[in-house]
Amino acid sequence: MFRRNAGFYVTSAALAVLFLLPLLWTAYSSVHGRQATAGGQGFGADNYRRLADYGIGLGTYLYNTTVVAVVAVTVTVVTTTLGGFAMARLAFPGRNLLFLVTLSILMVPYTTILIPLYILLGWIGLQNSLVGVGLVMAVLQLPFGLFMMRNSFEALPVELEEAALIDGCTVGGALRRVLLRGALPGIVTIALFSFLASWNEFVAPLIFLTDGAKFTLPLALFNLQSGNFGSVDFGALQAGVVTSALPCVAVFLLLQRYYVRGFTTGALKG
């Protein structure tokens, strides 16, 4: 028994090093070495200083990325919560059709509809718009979110809201005061998924955003890597990768209990 356990720990530890090394190396070399210290030795923040001044400034890129993420998360959470509640509890004409059409988004991978979306966003004046990118990202999250919220609401006992209704709550009041509490893990999971997807998205901004001042962080970093032929600023790029990955890793570690639980129960057991 001891031997089997030792085998497990040695294997896992070795693999853990393999999985962590690329992240740790990038984080370490973004603040260490000649580029990081402007020629000196030891640690320094020079890579980040050059990154901050890249293009029209790191601040703008971070702001743009945040706008996309906020739009995507807000729209995803509001629509899938209300939609999931309606799917689970209310009878209305076209309910099943709407559910099926939404789920079929899963079957139609979005990279294949990027071209018509590009034209369509132009027609409705959302081309080259951060809100437009955010909305597209929200639509991509709909099937998973709707599915998950419907399951979350269905898992809650009907008696809960009946009691609230008898006590004089409206349907909206029951949803707000009683059911949302119970569905919270699902909502957090969807928000997290939506955040990770929209913060990191590359193709949609690449196609929809044409104005350099609107670029999101992944797009700006791509330009940093491919823009000036021959001489890529490795140090600034490392700093950029860290800047882009850090919020995701932090948010994931903070909320991973919800994420893993929501993922394994809401999404897979439905």
Added chain:
Amino acid sequence: MAALVVVLFVIPLVLMVWMSVNHWPLLGASTPNGVENYQALKDPLFLRAVWFTVKYTAVTTVVLGLIAFGLALLVQRDRRVVGAFRTIFFLPSAVGLASTTLLFYLLFNADASPLNELVRFLGIGDVDWLGSNGSTLGSTVGMITWRFAGFYMLILMTGLQSIDPELYEAARIDGAGRWQIMWRVTLPLLRPTLALTMVLSVTGSLLAFDQFFILTGGRHDTATVVIDIYREAFLSQDLGRAAAVSVATLAVLIVVNVAQLRLIRREGR
């Protein structure tokens, strides 16, 4: 919500089919031109992209699947600090694909990266990780495995944990060995989960874009189908041809996914 779905999903789908039968330049007016755009499917550049994408999908699905399954077996049982290992294996999945690709671009290209130090230490000398079609394929599959293995591990682990432990017990009492249990109990019961991971991995790989666009930009014939669509649309500025390729890709994807699900369901009987 219905409005969002209709405007940003149903209408684009219809529009895509309509665009594919029109001459539709990036700028300027469009005119119907029948099936002319579908000539794009005979373009040698496109055919090479298809071949590369299929190769990449096959290799990725096998390698990623095996490694993720190994990880899932490793961490499925609850024991001390196993939670920390699960988190660590999953952590790369929280990092975006574009950031991951840039990170590996540095890993492949920076002289002092652990990867290059390692091959030098092993006496292999300097390796050009992205120097040819084959090496790009291998490097990218390695990178994608690092990025996605934890994600698929989590799905597979959920499947493994939902298998009733009494079944293992019964098999053991009947004298089944480890391999027999694996082939006769675990794998058959895990089929729905395996199907899910396979569909996700095949679809994801067939639509690969970020990784090759950033790493090579399609050099050494490493353009994928989606990179080809991008080129038709924004370099050749011919949205009609791009839409035609999109329609074809979508049709193939639907057929592939339905076939995969069928195959797995039939084997289940």
